Amino acid sequence: MRSRSAPPTVRDVAARAGVSPGTVSKALNGTGQLRAATRDRVAAAAEELGFRPNHLAKSLLEGRTYTVGILTSDSFGRFTTPVMVGIEDALGAGRMSTLLCDGRGDPLRERHYVQELLNRRVDGLVVTGRRPDPRPSLGRLPIPVVYVLVQSDDPEDLSLTYDDVQGAALATEHLVASGRKRFAHVSGPERHWSTQRRREGVGRALEAADLPLAPELVLLGQWSEAWGRTAAAQLLRRDSGVDAVVCGSDQIARGVADGLREAGADVPGRVAVVGFDNWDVMVEAARPPLTTVDPNLTALGQHAATRLMDAIDGKELPRGVHRQPCDLVVRQSSV
Known part of the structure; x- marks a missing residue:
């Protein structure tokens, strides 16, 4: 008994x-x-x-541990967190658990964590990070690997990220449609992939609308509110006729809006401002609340996890970089 x-x-x-x-x-x-x-x-x-x-018995029987490793370089968590939510949503439906490792952008630390995850016999690996800049591939591993948000420099790997060019163009087209004519662009460090791609998107949209983007109205600095406030003052000194500012991040956009308001320039009455990232604590607390580009990071994480589960089940992973379209979230800073 x-x-x-x-x-x-x-x-x-x-x-x-x-x-x-x-x-x-x-x-x-x-x-x-x-x-x-x-x-x-x-x-x-x-x-x-x-x-x-009994999951242990099931694992032994099927030759799987029902765990997935996640390797990130985003210690701050601003971008990894929504991606992680999407991954957990998708994996939870398949009753998979995750093991999170923070490589901190250190190749030696990353190699250590990868080996530890392999020793634990994880079924697959997701590699993510703070920015969509290209990063070194982990090489060929005995388990499926999906890069999400970040991009592997090996075209044989699968990298899932969002489309910076399309997103910045979407923001610019919104301001063009609202009747704005004199554009400025304020963004982060020039060396960053996102800075380059978002500037490209703004330029493409303005060229299609036959509107100029004067070189002196493209200001590049840091991803910070302080830089946004400084840039706003510079813009007004360089061209008092500016009526639209497309920013490379929500932090910058909030600083620009504050700087314009402090200088007596009404937002959006005189100057419309649009950000990028849809970071809720930034856009909703800004005055006025910011129109911004949403890269849909949670959906990106879900997509990555679904692809990884398919590969774990024996399906072949696609190759190359796949870019997810962004959405525009319209708030009071542009209307």
Whole structure:
């Protein structure tokens, strides 16, 4: 007789539901050709008994650990967090667990973590980070690897990121459609991939609208509110006719809006301002709240996790860089 303190087994569930242990296994794992009524009866019996599957036994039987490693270089978490939410959403549906490792952008530390994850026999690996700049590939590993937000420098890898050019063009087109004519662009350090790509998007949209972007109205500095305030003062000194500013980040956009307001330039009455990232704590607390480009990072994480699960199940991973379109979230700073 089973001890009262012992956890219920598959056989106990089978006896309660009036089916075989094999049927219990199929019902709880979502396999086999079973009637819905049978699955429901097994699920009800498992719930009544408080049955919990033995994941270790399942792992040994199937040769999988049902864990996925996540390697990030984003210690701050601003960009990794929404990506992680999307990954967890997708993996949770497949009853997968995650192991998060912060490589801090240090190649030696990354190699250590990769080896540790391999030692733990994770089924797959997601590599992410703070910016979509290209990064060195981890090379060929014995498990599927998906790069998300960041881009591997190896075209044989799968990298999923968002489209900076399309997003910046979307913001610019919005301001053109609202009747703005004299544009400025304020963004981050020139060496950053995002800075270069977003500037390209602004330029493309203005060229298509036959509007100029004067070189002296392209100001590059730091990803900060302080830089945005400084840039706003410079813009007004260089060209008092500026009526639209497309910013490379929400932090910069908030600083620009503050700097314009402090100088007596109404936002959006005199100058419209648009940011990039849809960082809620920045855009919603700004005065006025900021129109911004949303790179849909949670959806990006979901997509990456889905691709990785497909590869774990035996499907071939695509190759190259795949860019997800951005959306525009319109608030009071541009209308």
